[in-house]
Amino acid sequence: MTTALAILVDGLVYAAWLFIVAIGLTLIFGVMKVLNVAHGGLYAFGAYSAATAIGLYFDRGWPVAGGFIAMIAAAIAVGFVIGLVLERLLLKNFYDKDEILTALVTYAAFLILEDLLLLIWGAQGLFVPQPYRAAGIVMIGTLPVSVYDLMLVALAALLAFGSWYCIRRTKFGRMLLAVLFDREAAAAFGVNVTKVYVTTFLVGSILGALGGAVTAPRISVSAGIGVEVIVIAFAVIAIGGMSSIGGALVGALIVGFARAFAVHFAPQLDLFVVYAVMTIVLVLRPHGLFGSAVARKI
Amino acid sequence: MTLLKKATLACAAAVFAAGTTIASAQNQPVKIGFPVFLSGPAVGAFGEPSKNAVNLIVRAMNNGELPAPYNQKGLGGFPIEPKIVDEAGNTATVVTEFKNLVQRDKVDIVVGYVSSAGCLAVAPVAEELEVLTIFYACGASRLFDERDYKYIFRVSSSQTSDAVATARYILSKFPDTTSYSGINQNYSWGQDNWRDFKLAMAALAPKVKMDKELMPKLFAGEFGAEISVLLASGSPIVHSSFFGGDLETFILQASARGLPQKSRLLLTVGEQILARQGKNVPDGTIIGGRGRHGMLASDNPINKWFLDAYVKEFNSVPNFPAYHMLSSMLGLKAAWEKAQAANGGKRPTTDDVIKAFTGLAFETASGPVKMALGKGHQGIEEVAVGTYRYNKATNQPELYDLVTYPAECVNPPANMTSEEWLKKGMPGAKC
Numbered sequence: 001m002t003t004a005l006a007i008l009v010d011g012l013v014y015a016a017w018l019f020i021v022a023i024g025l026t027l028i029f030g031v032m033k034v035l036n037v038a039h040g041g042l043y044a045f046g047a048y049s050a051a052t053a054i055g056l057y058f059d060r061g062w063p064v065a066g067g068f069i070a071m072i073a074a075a076i077a078v079g080f081v082i083g084l085v086l087e088r089l090l091l092k093n094f095y096d097k098d099e100i101l102t103a104l105v106t107y108a109a110f111l112i113l114e115d116l117l118l119l120i121w122g123a124q125g126l127f128v129p130q131p132y133r134a135a136g137i138v139m140i141g142t143l144p145v146s147v148y149d150l151m152l153v154a155l156a157a158l159l160a161f162g163s164w165y166c167i168r169r170t171k172f173g174r175m176l177l178a179v180l181f182d183r184e185a186a187a188a189f190g191v192n193v194t195k196v197y198v199t200t201f202l203v204g205s206i207l208g209a210l211g212g213a214v215t216a217p218r219i220s221v222s223a224g225i226g227v228e229v230i231v232i233a234f235a236v237i238a239i240g241g242m243s244s245i246g247g248a249l250v251g252a253l254i255v256g257f258a259r260a261f262a263v264h265f266a267p268q269l270d271l272f273v274v275y276a277v278m279t280i281v282l283v284l285r286p287h288g289l290f291g292s293a294v295a296r297k298i
Numbered sequence: 299m300t301l302l303k304k305a306t307l308a309c310a311a312a313v314f315a316a317g318t319t320i321a322s323a324q325n326q327p328v329k330i331g332f333p334v335f336l337s338g339p340a341v342g343a344f345g346e347p348s349k350n351a352v353n354l355i356v357r358a359m360n361n362g363e364l365p366a367p368y369n370q371k372g373l374g375g376f377p378i379e380p381k382i383v384d385e386a387g388n389t390a391t392v393v394t395e396f397k398n399l400v401q402r403d404k405v406d407i408v409v410g411y412v413s414s415a416g417c418l419a420v421a422p423v424a425e426e427l428e429v430l431t432i433f434y435a436c437g438a439s440r441l442f443d444e445r446d447y448k449y450i451f452r453v454s455s456s457q458t459s460d461a462v463a464t465a466r467y468i469l470s471k472f473p474d475t476t477s478y479s480g481i482n483q484n485y486s487w488g489q490d491n492w493r494d495f496k497l498a499m500a501a502l503a504p505k506v507k508m509d510k511e512l513m514p515k516l517f518a519g520e521f522g523a524e525i526s527v528l529l530a531s532g533s534p535i536v537h538s539s540f541f542g543g544d545l546e547t548f549i550l551q552a553s554a555r556g557l558p559q560k561s562r563l564l565l566t567v568g569e570q571i572l573a574r575q576g577k578n579v580p581d582g583t584i585i586g587g588r589g590r591h592g593m594l595a596s597d598n599p600i601n602k603w604f605l606d607a608y609v610k611e612f613n614s615v616p617n618f619p620a621y622h623m624l625s626s627m628l629g630l631k632a633a634w635e636k637a638q639a640a641n642g643g644k645r646p647t648t649d650d651v652i653k654a655f656t657g658l659a660f661e662t663a664s665g666p667v668k669m670a671l672g673k674g675h676q677g678i679e680e681v682a683v684g685t686y687r688y689n690k691a692t693n694q695p696e697l698y699d700l701v702t703y704p705a706e707c708v709n710p711p712a713n714m715t716s717e718e719w720l721k722k723g724m725p726g727a728k729c
Contacts, residue, residue, distance in 0.1 A: 002530060006526040006530065010522050010526050013522050014520060014522060118341070122346075123336075123341040123342045125342045127575065133554060137555060143529070144556050145555070146555060149522065218547075219543070219550070220544075220547045222341075223337060223338060223342065224337075224341075225517075227338075228517050228518070228519060263524055263527060264523065267524075268511075270513060270514055271484050
């Protein structure tokens, strides 16, 4: 019973974190067909800038709640600025080019962001556990669980609902869907495709930075964290179907529970299980669980 | 021109050319390549302190500022010309960079490499290119257990000595220990550490059982599920060879959920984060540091010089990778100057230095080193282990109950591999 409860909690927390770091990647790919490798850089920048904001905030002895706001504000600011620079100065020049070329461009951007991180923050990591510790722990049965981790589950649920609502219930969401299905047809019907692209990339970038920001208090923020994240985030969205936010949610849940199950019952398979699940899904459904084959225009 | 005149002129030209070459070689600096992590996740814990150490040590050596017997300038008077390169990347990249150092930059010697995978990949290439290469921080015992090398040396002990020392420490300080668990990174460093620790525990205390063995991905950054497993296991001891960001993250997540209150943490390389994370490391944690470095270092003039100079220049305390770099450079300097003395004061060849380095014994900031294993190419040194507490009165991290194990107590004899020695119950250990 205790083990089952632990798997449930561990799987849910890990899945929530995966969904938070993967949702921006899915959104950008779904709408813009850009495989944004720079997402890892945005995650890292979000983590570093949030860590800096948290450090500065808590050094002044201000109330704990404000530290959470400083963390989120830092992520939004850095995601907005980097997203705007990447989209307006770089990516807009490659929308008509092959998707592989665009992916390579974002990879180059990722490498530049990694070096920028070292230039700005140096090699030593940042350690800002104040929000994580301030949240405390709660006992679920006999298992002590971090309240901060449970807050991540709530945030993931909020993001899932928010994205569903925005896409399905707002005018912008309908425009976004129109661009997603056929960019040229949407433009012909008067949709401002450039505006949709810029907005989507900015939102995706802010979500990437937010993923890093909310992770910062629970890790040692150090060089290279973006690399690890981008690999696992790609696995999650590949399982779910590259363009589907619902798919990313299901992919995150599958990976989260598969990993938790492995750690508890076969820890030697911890590394293997995530990619085994991905391989099985892609063998059975090459476009992911919620993806579908799209006819290529010639 | 007669044949005799031609021959005389040719001989004179040859002698002049040879003389020029010798004179030139006599004045040339010793070019040393230093591959250390300048990017990636290992840069903070390993790369930065190692790079700092290179800059400090090379400058001090060139200026003759080291304490005796290392106070001669450079290497036997020859200035050192350093070239620091990035160790980051996969093994193919690491090997390519090594070849670039040798073939493009024409370095005479290479001193570097933290990653065990990098060391294992570079070693055969160094042999092929016939370049004296000193691995300064990688710990894989397999390096010299699996084959012999001519051009490869490693001054620092292998991870086997950490495992044996920490196992001995637990069993002497906590003789009631009934079981233990481990969480180690799923790659060569973590796997080899865990294997050696399990073998050492089995040899020293066969009745102590192993509860859980966890092998998360390297730099996973998320240990929630692993901590749940460890909490449920109730093991009195949790062993980990985590380093850098993974170690800091594990301590944070484990402490928040109360793991240190249920299980005593044993961190085989915990020394490296004490200066930075003193307040966050739980009291009672058992700390190792890959030998006798940092807060575990011996009190001798070399350590005093290094500690003072490092703190003055970088405003931080050197950790064990910095000490490993110092020990490696001191070993090289001792070998070079011994070879040069045997060569009548002339610049020694690579073969001369190798001959002098093989089986060499020398002093370091971390105590004496003897190149006793791997046919005289692998060093053994003392290993210190202590228990940690944060002194709130002085606001400083402290280690107490320090025990220093002699090199021959925690390393295999020359005629046995680490694994054989551990499996046979560590015969011949001199404690």
